[in-house]
Amino acid sequence: MRILLIEDDMLIGDGIEAGLKLLGFSVDWFTHGQEGQSALAAAAYDAVILDLTLPGMDGLEILKSWRRSGKTVPVLILTARGAIDERVQGLNLGADDYLPKPFALEELAARLRALIRRSHGTPTPTLRHGAVEFNPDTRQISLNGEPVRFSPKEVSLVELFLLHKNSLLTREMIEEKLYSWDDEVSSNAIEVHIHHIRRKLGSTFIKTVHGMGYALGEIR
Secondary structure, three states: OEEEEEOOOHHHHHHHHHHHHHOOOEEEEEOOHHHHHHHOOOOOOOEEEEEOOOOOOOHHHHHHHHHHOOOOOOEEEEEEOOOHHHHHHHHHOOOOEEEEEOOOHHHHHHHHHHHHHHHOOOOOOOEEEOOEEEEOOOOEEEEOOEEEOOOHHHHHHHHHHHHOOOOOEOHHHHHHHHOOOOOOOOOOHHHHHHHHHHHHHOOOOEEEEOOOEEEEOOOO
16 A cells, blocks of 8 residues: 655654565655645545654644545544644544554554545455455465465555555556555566466456456456
């Protein structure tokens, strides 16, 4: 899943970016308020991590502008420990969750996954489709109860389809969700990943909609 991170503290931002990438997220990191505010219009992010104290435009103003313009992406705000007023104001302006600094990366990742699940109408942590199950916390995919090994990008792609069960995903949409702006993507990367997934989970798990894209296949 693709995350927008707006944080001007280089140490914290670098740790979040590196840690979330290891946990299977794709991350775009901005340190300036106005740049981060504009970034939301440039890509289909699944969630935002928003610091409140930023140069150029503070986090509460960014949040207010997004919600006024109808943007519904889940937003998790980072606050200084004890900043109760900021937390309350952020939640009242439309934030979906908050996390006080300092925090554990594992908790941040768990909160992001919960926000993303709820935004897709999926309250339970385990995602299922027929005989396929996916645990977002462990990043484990199983078929008929047996674990199946995948590359990190293949895991993210399976997760993407399970979160969009009734949707058609174009190649461009898939690339936008799986890769950040810093990633280099080969011309046939998506097709190769889908081929490997079909080989491991069955040829009908992902169906091709010719001339349009891909969708989750029939339940087996």
